[in-house]
Amino acid sequence: MSTPAAAVCITTHNRVDCARINIEIIKLNYPGFWPVVHACSNAEYTPGMEDALVRCEPRPLSSGALNLLQQSVREAHARFAPEFFVHLEGDTWITDPAPILKYMDLLRRTPGAVLAASAWDTDQSEDWRTSPKLRRRLKYRLSRLTRWLGWHWHLRHRDTLATQFFVARNTPEFREFLATLPVPKDGDCLLEHDIYQRFVARFGRGALLPMPERAPVHPLYRDVCPALHLYSQHWPARGLPVDGDGKREVLLAHPALRRGPAMERLLAGQDLDAYNPGARRT
Numbered sequence: 001m002s003t004p005a006a007a008v009c010i011t012t013h014n015r016v017d018c019a020r021i022n023i024e025i026i027k028l029n030y031p032g033f034w035p036v037v038h039a040c041s042n043a044e045y046t047p048g049m050e051d052a053l054v055r056c057e058p059r060p061l062s063s064g065a066l067n068l069l070q071q072s073v074r075e076a077h078a079r080f081a082p083e084f085f086v087h088l089e090g091d092t093w094i095t096d097p098a099p100i101l102k103y104m105d106l107l108r109r110t111p112g113a114v115l116a117a118s119a120w121d122t123d124q125s126e127d128w129r130t131s132p133k134l135r136r137r138l139k140y141r142l143s144r145l146t147r148w149l150g151w152h153w154h155l156r157h158r159d160t161l162a163t164q165f166f167v168a169r170n171t172p173e174f175r176e177f178l179a180t181l182p183v184p185k186d187g188d189c190l191l192e193h194d195i196y197q198r199f200v201a202r203f204g205r206g207a208l209l210p211m212p213e214r215a216p217v218h219p220l221y222r223d224v225c226p227a228l229h230l231y232s233q234h235w236p237a238r239g240l241p242v243d244g245d246g247k248r249e250v251l252l253a254h255p256a257l258r259r260g261p262a263m264e265r266l267l268a269g270q271d272l273d274a275y276n277p278g279a280r281r282t
Helices: 016-029 061-080 098-109 125-129 134-148 172-179 191-203 247-252 261-268
Strands: 006-012 036-040 052-055 084-089 115-117 165-169 208-210
Touching: 006 016, 006 061, 016 036, 016 247, 016 261, 036 061, 052 061, 061 084, 061 172, 061 191, 084 098, 098 115, 098 165, 098 208, 172 191, 191 208, 247 261
Parallel strands: 006 036, 006 084, 036 052, 115 208
Antiparallel strands: 084 165, 115 165
């Protein structure tokens, strides 16, 4: 078997139904052979279409997320030695591989580039816009002008790396970096900020290719980023529990997708309370 261009590393704790569909989207609709390595800390999960399943013990949020990421990449390299790792959290679907192919190509063509990701940032000016305080509303108007001039002072958490979705070159240096990241203590720091700081210290800022299509993630592109074909809603269908489309509507809006059994179950299911049992809906 030739070296695959990419291995997709899926990580999941309790959004197991989203993860099954995610894997079906990749295995049934992506080009060629892209193996899927699924690291899962839910003991009740039963395997679907993944090529490898890594069972992990449940841990607190940040340390658990890092462990799942580390284990999935370790197994992907050991089993498949791909040119690239593509990491997706289980509930983060990319229905068209075109953005992934784009950033794989950019990584190949950019000297020193190691990883492509968006920042996990927040546009705090959205709160200023509707604030009852005149000073904040004026800050909002000022931010529109400075944003047009390229000064993004209104964004928070800019120095972050969104681990929810990234594309990385498979190099010994990157694998060593990821494997030796210290276990975070929940509440001490934002995991996305800690990884960014350590990545820049190890590789330099030029090693990180930004994904401007998703800037800022919060509040504009957290759940849906059309430019990346990315869907990460936490609810299965419209109105549960918030206004806006859910994962069922995503599948309905993409009729050309080849469907697997997990997709069909979501489309046919009437009782959506059983979807992703135990997971938060917001």
